[in-house]
Amino acid sequence: MSKENSNKIIYFAIILGICLIISASIGSFTFYKVRSPEDTLSVTGSVREKVTSDLAKWTANFSRTIPAEDLKAGYQMMKNDQKLVLNFFEDNGFTEEDLTISPVFMEQLYMYDPDAPKENVLRQTVEIQSNDVEKITYMAKNTQKLIDQGVVFSIQSLEYYYSKLPELRIELIPDAINDAKLRAQKIAEGSGKKIGVIKSANLGVVQVLPVNSTEVSDWGTYDTSTIEKEVMIPVTVIFTLK
Helix, strand or coil: HHHHHHHHHHHHHHHHHHHHHHHHHHHHHHHHHHHHCCEEEEEEEEEEEEEEEEEEEEEEEEEEEEHHHHHHHHHHHHHHHHHHHHHHHHHHCCHHHHEEEEECCCEECCCCCCCCEEEEEEEEEEEECCCHHHHHHHHHHCCHHHHHHEEEEEEEEEECCCCCCHHHHHHHHHHHHHHHHHHHHHHHHHCCCCCCEEEEEEECCCEECCCCCCCCCCCEEECCCCEHHHHHHHHEEEEEEC
């Protein structure tokens, strides 16, 4: 190989090496810029709104305990009790169409004494849902008339709901984000920075709570025991810092 060709190979190797070094430097710088973490601040904000339940659901039952051999008479008593229950609701402005009444369920009582007479319990469930929350509440508190007529009547549950929750949830989102923004500003001021734009926002689980309650749940809470409630909307917002 001539000296001239040897020099050309050396020059080419040097130039190629320089190009590789420059390319690697550019690639490393680009990689750093892409992977460099941006300054952000994640803050959770929330807002509470008091609401009044606009739907009540009342579930009750009436029953008879009878000797096993008097089953026919027991069913007749249940039929009479059902008429009295229907009259009770009609006196308060509700018709039979407003109610859901179950068929008669029969359950044999367990007797510790095997020689004791066998008895059965006959039971029917009655349920009503109404937007007249006050009336349903009043009725649930005043069932003495049925008791005085000999009906074994008992309340299973009285639940209160707010039917406009989906709409309220949407309305409260801006207020929850604004609360998060105010918190973020205070936190950023402490570090000598300012918040920038919102990078992302995630809505949390809606909580329906008794007034002034703090018992929230990661899975959401829906209180049905009170007429007056508080709806809480949490939102987690990530802000850029500058």
